[in-house]
Amino acid sequence: MKAVKIVLGIIIGLSLIFFATGLIVKETTYSVKVEIDKPIEEVFTKFQNVELLKQWIPEVKSVDIIEEKPGKVGSTYKVVVENQGQEVAMTEKVLAFVENEKVTFQFDAEQMFKTDDYNFTSEGGKTVISQDSKVTAKSYMLGCTFPWFKGHFKKMSQEYLDRFKAIAEK
Numbered sequence: 001m002k003a004v005k006i007v008l009g010i011i012i013g014l015s016l017i018f019f020a021t022g023l024i025v026k027e028t029t030y031s032v033k034v035e036i037d038k039p040i041e042e043v044f045t046k047f048q049n050v051e052l053l054k055q056w057i058p059e060v061k062s063v064d065i066i067e068e069k070p071g072k073v074g075s076t077y078k079v080v081v082e083n084q085g086q087e088v089a090m091t092e093k094v095l096a097f098v099e100n101e102k103v104t105f106q107f108d109a110e111q112m113f114k115t116d117d118y119n120f121t122s123e124g125g126k127t128v129i130s131q132d133s134k135v136t137a138k139s140y141m142l143g144c145t146f147p148w149f150k151g152h153f154k155k156m157s158q159e160y161l162d163r164f165k166a167i168a169e170k
Helices: 002-024 040-048 050-056 140-168
Strands: 028-036 060-067 076-083 086-098 102-108 112-123 126-137
Touching: 002 140, 028 140, 040 050, 040 112, 040 126, 040 140, 050 060, 050 140, 060 086, 112 140, 126 140
Parallel strands: none
Antiparallel strands: 028 126, 060 076, 076 086, 086 102, 102 112, 112 126
């Protein structure tokens, strides 16, 4: 009987921690970066290429224009990705665009909002891309899980940038 109480106490304690996470942590943020041995103008041009995007983010199946605005800021796109064998459509909006300096995207998916802020800097003929991301869940239950997956989100983003680096340096 004592063992049952201990196990039950541990389960209740872990449950409280899990559910408190959703109340305390409203968004999950992380940063990654990569250095590319190419000039910033070339890197920025390749970064905007949708066909190359499908190579460095292989889950992307299509990108269709919903509305494209002059200067890109405010433009929206429908992005279809494959997630665990299922196609998921999301809306991508360009929040900021400064040629050879910065691009900020906001993704509105079924269960979450994600903002990716890419900053491009030139360092001695090389380009450094810094990505700052913010993920916010649309539901409380999912909000309880996102902080626990921060490492996974960061690892995926770093893998994408590393793939982009390999493509950009070709």
